[in-house]
Amino acid sequence: MTTAASARFEFRLRPxxxxxxxxxxxxxxxxxxxxARTAAEERANRVLQEHLVATVVPAEFxxxxxxxxxxPAQANSALQRAAERAGSVVERR
Known part of the structure; x- marks a missing residue:
C-alpha cells in the first residue's frame, strides 16, 4: 500500500x-x-547503504x-593431504 507524499522539504539553490x-x-x-525528490531519495539510499554495510571492528582486531x-602462507596437514590427493587425481600436461 502506497501512501501519498505529505511531508515538505524546501531548499535554496543557485540559479x-x-x-x-x-x-x-x-x-x-x-x-x-x-x-529532485527522486534524486534526493536515491542519494540518501546510497549514502545510508554505504554506512550501514560497513562493519566496525576494534582496531586491535x-x-x-x-x-x-x-x-606467508603455511600449509597445515589437511591442506598437504589435499594437495597430495589432488596430485594423484589431476592430470598434468
Missing part, C-alpha cells in the same frame, strides 16, 4: 543548478519536483587481521 535540474527533468518527462593476511 544555474535550478536550470540544469529543470532541463534534466524535462529530458526524462518528469516534473522538477519529482526529479583489524591490525591482527592485516598481519595474518601479510604473513
Amino acid at each position: 544555474e543548478a535550478k536550470s540544469r535540474i529543470e532541463q534534466a527533468a524535462g529530458l526524462v518527462h518528469e516534473s522538477t519536483s519529482d526529479f 583489524f591490525e591482527e587481521l592485516l598481519q595474518a593476511l601479510d604473513a
Whole structure:
C-alpha cells in the first residue's frame, strides 16, 4: 500500500543548478519536483547503504587481521593431504 507524499522539504539553490535540474527533468518527462525528490531519495539510499554495510571492528582486531593476511602462507596437514590427493587425481600436461 502506497501512501501519498505529505511531508515538505524546501531548499535554496543557485540559479544555474535550478536550470540544469529543470532541463534534466524535462529530458526524462518528469516534473522538477519529482526529479529532485527522486534524486534526493536515491542519494540518501546510497549514502545510508554505504554506512550501514560497513562493519566496525576494534582496531586491535583489524591490525591482527592485516598481519595474518601479510604473513606467508603455511600449509597445515589437511591442506598437504589435499594437495597430495589432488596430485594423484589431476592430470598434468
